[in-house]
Amino acid sequence: GAVVSQHPSWVICKSGTSVKIECRSLDFQATTMFWYRQFPKQSLMLMATSNEGSKATYEQGVEKDKFLINHASLTLSTLTVTSAHPEDSSFYICSATGSTGNTIYFGEGSWLTVV
Amino acid sequence: TQLLEQSPQFLSIQEGENLTVYCNSSSVFSSLQWYRQEPGEGPVLLVTVVTGGEVKKLKRLTFQFGDARKDSSLHITAAQPGDTGLYLCAGARSPDYKLSFGAGTTVTVRA
Numbered sequence: 001g002a003v004v005s006q007h008p009s010w011v012i013c014k015s016g017t018s019v020k021i022e023c024r025s026l027d028f029q030a031t032t033m034f035w036y037r038q039f040p041k042q043s044l045m046l047m048a049t050s051n052e053g054s055k056a057t058y059e060q061g062v063e064k065d066k067f068l069i070n071h072a073s074l075t076l077s078t079l080t081v082t083s084a085h086p087e088d089s090s091f092y093i094c095s096a097t098g099s100t101g102n103t104i105y106f107g108e109g110s111w112l113t114v115v
Numbered sequence: 116t117q118l119l120e121q122s123p124q125f126l127s128i129q130e131g132e133n134l135t136v137y138c139n140s141s142s143v144f145s146s147l148q149w150y151r152q153e154p155g156e157g158p159v160l161l162v163t164v165v166t167g168g169e170v171k172k173l174k175r176l177t178f179q180f181g182d183a184r185k186d187s188s189l190h191i192t193a194a195q196p197g198d199t200g201l202y203l204c205a206g207a208r209s210p211d212y213k214l215s216f217g218a219g220t221t222v223t224v225r226a
Contacts, residue, residue, distance in 0.1 A: 042219065043203060043217060044158070045216075104148070104160075105160075107157050109156060111155065
């Protein structure tokens, strides 16, 4: 079964609104979580790395004020897309790893459509 | 410029044929992972290789990690339509274990 769960699986929101996506580790403590964005038929693009209890580290070109990441506990990280626009429509995927970093587990992904 | 160069980008073969996907870099990785992803789903881990020169077999899939831990290959023997999907290689470098992904290879196996 899944060890990392994302919610919601898909969401449609109106342009200008904010939407939150959750990423939970189900049976391990995720010291580090990663957020990716993926466009159709393309690879995963890392957006940010979040460590529990500290601010997320964003990749170059990713707006931290637009993509708010919170990693408040060892089992939960959230990505909030603020003031969403149609160009933010994409497949968002999280992954999580424990303290050793040996194995990285991916969530099922969340489809965001902004209309 | 991607850290990992994955090739080919697309591969379409007939059922029963063999195929190889390559993943190359000028950087050294502490580990390299191969994933398979179906449309609308998250990537599913196939294998992790950590030792230079390591070869791992998973049924009809053979994974190899280069001696210098800079490159890897995935070979599928007697491909089946169920092997169709997007194959992604990803390298991890300590200490932050961020994964750098290749561009992906879309494999289509025709019945």
